Amino acid sequence: MLNRLWLGFFLVSAVAALARAVLGDTAVFAAMTDSLFAMAKLSVEVMVLLFGTLTLWLGLLRIAERAGLVELLARALGPLFKRLMPEVPQGHPAIGLITLNFAANMLGLDNAATPIGLRAMRELQTLNPSQDTASNAQILFLVLNASSLTLLPVSIFMYRAQQGAPDPTLVFLPILLATSASTLAGLLSVAWMQRLKLWDPVALAYLGGGALLLGALLAGLATLSAAALASVSALVGNGVLLGVILAFLVAGAIKKVPVYEAFIDGAKDGFGVARDLLPYLVAMLCAVGVLRASGALGYALEGIRWVVHGLGMNTDFVAALPTALVKPFSGSAARAMLIETMQHDGVDSYPALLAATMQGSTETTFYVVAVYFGAVGIRRVRHTVGCALVADLAGVVASIAVCTWFFTPR
Numbered sequence: 001m002l003n004r005l006w007l008g009f010f011l012v013s014a015v016a017a018l019a020r021a022v023l024g025d026t027a028v029f030a031a032m033t034d035s036l037f038a039m040a041k042l043s044v045e046v047m048v049l050l051f052g053t054l055t056l057w058l059g060l061l062r063i064a065e066r067a068g069l070v071e072l073l074a075r076a077l078g079p080l081f082k083r084l085m086p087e088v089p090q091g092h093p094a095i096g097l098i099t100l101n102f103a104a105n106m107l108g109l110d111n112a113a114t115p116i117g118l119r120a121m122r123e124l125q126t127l128n129p130s131q132d133t134a135s136n137a138q139i140l141f142l143v144l145n146a147s148s149l150t151l152l153p154v155s156i157f158m159y160r161a162q163q164g165a166p167d168p169t170l171v172f173l174p175i176l177l178a179t180s181a182s183t184l185a186g187l188l189s190v191a192w193m194q195r196l197k198l199w200d201p202v203a204l205a206y207l208g209g210g211a212l213l214l215g216a217l218l219a220g221l222a223t224l225s226a227a228a229l230a231s232v233s234a235l236v237g238n239g240v241l242l243g244v245i246l247a248f249l250v251a252g253a254i255k256k257v258p259v260y261e262a263f264i265d266g267a268k269d270g271f272g273v274a275r276d277l278l279p280y281l282v283a284m285l286c287a288v289g290v291l292r293a294s295g296a297l298g299y300a301l302e303g304i305r306w307v308v309h310g311l312g313m314n315t316d317f318v319a320a321l322p323t324a325l326v327k328p329f330s331g332s333a334a335r336a337m338l339i340e341t342m343q344h345d346g347v348d349s350y351p352a353l354l355a356a357t358m359q360g361s362t363e364t365t366f367y368v369v370a371v372y373f374g375a376v377g378i379r380r381v382r383h384t385v386g387c388a389l390v391a392d393l394a395g396v397v398a399s400i401a402v403c404t405w406f407f408t409p410r
Helices: 002-022 028-066 069-084 093-106 110-125 136-146 154-162 168-194 201-221 226-254 259-294 296-310 316-326 331-345 350-361 365-374 384-407
Strands: none
Touching: 002 028, 002 259, 002 296, 028 069, 028 093, 028 154, 028 226, 028 259, 028 331, 069 093, 069 201, 069 226, 093 110, 093 136, 110 136, 110 365, 136 168, 136 365, 136 384, 154 168, 154 331, 154 350, 168 201, 168 226, 168 350, 168 384, 226 259, 259 296, 259 331, 296 316, 316 331, 316 350, 316 384, 331 350, 350 384, 365 384
């Protein structure tokens, strides 16, 4: 899939550039060459900050793990998992790994969450009666992963900071609301397909409690202006970020964890994860830069804008769509689209803020399906892709609605 996508970017760019050259715009080839080198340089600049971000958060996550916070979270979610995954025995190793995977995803550590998720999928495979067909538990686990369970999107904060955003956490609340919509849509679609009893009193207590908290948040935000919403989002985002760090450190100290040694141990993993990402980031940023410089991306967006306008809808969101359109296929391509949108339109422009929210509330569906199921030899994925795409669509629609609410003056 990635081979075809990446090659397609260059082939489409070449066709668009030739068309422009025939019409007399021969400077397009120089622009494409300049874009290639500019994006290669930008990849390294982004990677420098990514090294620090992943190293920091994987170090802190190791402290949380040794302090027992992950185990505590697993016990707290145990009754809910028992209803959602009835075929997984209580206390099975898969539950702890699933919880740790969700914790890494909630902190926005997508690449760090993948190795943990693969271990969880292997544990679920030991309970699977059909070795080549996805079990209900595996499908639910994968769809929840594909729904982008993001509480604290530190990677997106990092990309915004690298591009010079005055307040990188400005998109905290929009992402929280949009990812809640995508996760809820993914859960409900799987529950409908698997006939899960979400009306069970325990499941209702968990899900209803979460819905009430989200509803209370929405009710409180509904009275604020766009400027106030942006200010509150930044304030809460910074507060939660620092609060999580402090909670991890205090919990480690209480449990007498050697916090410095634990941090260094986890941080070493972060360095390796970030290093391995550089080739993918260079490849995709260069491809997207050429696509933009050739004019192909502009033509595609103008076509979509024309259709949206013809339907009588506001077209402001169209400039952010490249991130949403490629995200199901490739996280690195979507990341490149996001960074390119920030560079082209401005880091705090409406398209860039919307693209960041879409990036934080959707997931690389086809990549996740291929990697997670491929790792355990699953060939028949049943309703996995359909439910995951429902979650992605909900995330995109919610992102547009929430960003229009937060960042459009009223």
